[in-house]
Amino acid sequence: MNKIILTLTALLISLILKAQLTSxxxxxxxxxxxxxxxxxxxxxxxxxxxxxxxxxxxxxxxxxxxxxxxxxxxxxxxxxxxxxxxxxxxxxxxxxxxxxxxxxxxxxxxxxxxxxxxxxxxxxxxxxxxxxxxxxxxxxxxxxxxxxxxxxxxxxxxxxxxxxxxxxxxxxxxxxxxxxxxxxxxxxxxxxxxxxxxxxPALSISEFEKEELKLYPNPVGQSLFIDNKYSNEISNVFIFNQLGQKIKLNCSDFTHGIDVSELTEGIYFAQINFENQLASKTIKFVKK
CATH class of the missing domain: 2.70.50 (Coagulation Factor XIII; Chain A, domain 1)
Structure with a gap:
């Protein structure tokens, strides 16, 4: 009897899970x-x-x-x-x-x-x-x-x-x-x-300061630098405009900064990708 009850219970659970996936x-x-x-x-x-x-x-x-x-x-x-x-x-x-x-x-x-x-x-x-x-x-x-x-x-x-x-x-x-x-x-x-x-909830200033990945200076005029406290190395950086269009790819030595001098004034997003290829972070910055 217990085996029958367990079987019916397992069947019921599987049906419930299936319903959750299709409804x-x-x-x-x-x-x-x-x-x-x-x-x-x-x-x-x-x-x-x-x-x-x-x-x-x-x-x-x-x-x-x-x-x-x-x-x-x-x-x-x-x-x-x-x-x-x-x-x-x-x-x-x-x-x-x-x-x-x-x-x-x-x-x-x-x-x-x-x-x-x-x-x-x-x-x-x-x-x-x-x-x-x-x-x-x-x-x-x-x-x-x-x-x-x-x-x-x-x-x-x-x-x-x-x-x-x-x-x-x-x-x-x-x-x-x-x-x-x-x-x-x-x-x-x-x-x-x-x-x-x-x-x-929105991140507070104190929480932002604890972030292990930052861009500076922000706003930026010439070169954008990355403060990376993560253990993973950065593989590349994509720059997007507000329309989501990729306008710049950087694969150089990030310690010397990313040259953004050719960008017009406005808001941009830097997508920072790490070496493991499974993680990335996007940070907004302003070009002045």
Missing amino acids: AAPYCTPVYPSNTTYNMIQDFKIGGALIQNFGVMGSYGNVITTFKYFNTTTLPTLAKGSDYSFTLDFYSVNDSEPIYFAVWIDFNKNNVFETSEIVMQNNNTINTELPTFGGAVTPVIKTITIPTTATQGATRMRIMRASNDVSIHANYSSTYVLSSCSSTNIGAMGCMYDFNVTIG
Whole structure:
């Protein structure tokens, strides 16, 4: 009898876990009507964490598995008012679709992914369609800022790659915005994944001073230096503008500073990558 009870308990737990992974409740559960949908996301990085358990392209080949809720995956806590580097790596599909993507974070915790909560998409990142028909794949990188008005605590993030659900074979439009829920177009394709993410309080001045990685001087005129107290060595530094466009790559001796004299005045972001290739940190600086 005990063995039967244990077996039934294990079965019940497995069913509950499965339900947690395939249901987005209390958010809308996106399911695309086409049975030709498949996984098209390779991995993503945020706040130095690498998430890469989506599987190979095409591993999800039916309607049931077009959505997954990775409810046991832990993402870094995102502090209000802070900037984070977000990198998405996609697969190049053997089709003309889907060519759009978007990332939402439910900052106000109202269980709805609103257009104003899109932190990353085609038209605010690269302004080009995603690779299709075996085209070259380029990582999509953007520095996102967590609003100071965001509600603290656990909330949800959604990543989607999908086709235009109005006309799936329409030419790419840099102004088209994906819906965060299912498409009603019978031929539309997409894959969608949810993650738990925690919004933390803004870093205080004392906490900032304890940071083991700093840029100075800031604002900067000629040379930007890195104060690195981490044990890992820096491999390279990417400089991005406010549109998320990579405008400078530095692979030289960082002890002599990064020459930013050619940059125009404004706000920029330095993505600092370490030798282990699994960690990075993004810091905002001002060019004067």
